Amino acid sequence: MTRTTAAALPETCCAVLWLWPGQALYAGPSLRLGTHSGSVSCLAIGVDAPFTVRTDAHGEHRVRSALIGPRVPHRVVAGGERMVFCYLDPASASERSCRDRMRGRDPVLALHHAAEEELAAHDLTGAVAARGWLALACPRAEPVLDERIAAATAVLRADPAPSAAELAAEAGLSMSRFLHLFRAQTGTSVRRYRLWARMLRAGTLLAEGGDLTGAAVGAGFASPSHFSDSFRAMSGLAPSALLATGVDIRFGDVLSARG
Numbered sequence: 628m629t630r631t632t633a634a635a636l637p638e639t640c641c642a643v644l645w646l647w648p649g650q651a652l653y654a655g656p657s658l659r660l661g662t663h664s665g666s667v668s669c670l671a672i673g674v675d676a677p678f679t680v681r682t683d684a685h686g687e688h689r690v691r692s693a694l695i696g697p698r699v700p701h702r703v704v705a706g707g708e709r710m711v712f713c714y715l716d717p718a719s720a721s722e723r724s725c726r727d728r729m730r731g732r733d734p735v736l737a738l739h740h741a742a743e744e745e746l747a748a749h750d751l752t753g754a755v756a757a758r759g760w761l762a763l764a765c766p767r768a769e770p771v772l773d774e775r776i777a778a779a780t781a782v783l784r785a786d787p788a789p790s791a792a793e794l795a796a797e798a799g800l801s802m803s804r805f806l807h808l809f810r811a812q813t814g815t816s817v818r819r820y821r822l823w824a825r826m827l828r829a830g831t832l833l834a835e836g837g838d839l840t841g842a843a844v845g846a847g848f849a850s851p852s853h854f855s856d857s858f859r860a861m862s863g864l865a866p867s868a869l870l871a872t873g874v875d876i877r878f879g880d881v882l883s884a885r886g
Contacts, residue, residue, distance in 0.1 A: 647878075650761070652713050652714070652761065654711045656872055668697055669694070670715065673691050676706035677706050678691075678706045678707070678710065680702070680704075688736075697819065701736070718772055722765070778797070794817065822861070825847050829848070
């Protein structure tokens with residue numbers, strides 16, 4: 628693929644998926660996504676044309692960029708051939724920083740990133756470029772998360788297995804208080820956050836050369852079909868459809884210092 632003024636991709640692949648702790652960045656074919664509801668926030672950028680985003684509550688908007696909150700059923704209909712989707716841990720300072728850069732401040736569907744044109748044109752061919760894209764989308768910000776919830780989310784990213792009861796006990800909170808505070812701080816539930824952590828683990832296993840069955844089992848899903856159904860619900864397409872694009876799954880460096 629030749630480079631243009633739009634976001635460049637490596638000539639040897641059609642799509643690239645960068646993975647960091649609590650963050651993922653996809654750049655490539657726009658895909659035909661169905662209606663879905665993610666466990667995390669998603670910044671969508673139309674690379675070579677505006678796109679349409681639809682929700683029941685907000686109707687239809689044609690935009691170049693949108694930040695869609697967790698647990699929001701929505702559909703993105705691309706207007707061009709390529710899109711960038713940046714998935715952000717809702718408990719992170721990066722997500723808050725990105726939200727602050729949106730001109731529309733709706734907590735569910737925020738429209739028009741202040742740097743949308745630069746993000747659409749940004750090169751994404753290597754790790755340094757991908758980090759630069761994130762720095763533009765989510766300028767460095769100091770964490771403001773309750774330290775007990777920050778610790779719980781870090782535990783889940785490292786190992787999705789602990790139960791909500793175990794996390795509540797570790798935080799020194801009652802179960803009801805912990806669940807309420809977790810949702811208030813992250814915008815999503817413990818169960819949905821755990822699903823995000825398992826998806827990242829599955830992506831890691833696939834990047835290491837595993838197949839869909841091995842990735843599903845290794846990430847803690849009950850079965851490959853459970854993984855496939857969950858992935859489709861979160862992203863709007865089946866994992867096999869994503870892999871069929873020839874996506875190149877890559878690891879970025881650790882970004883925990885950025886939140």
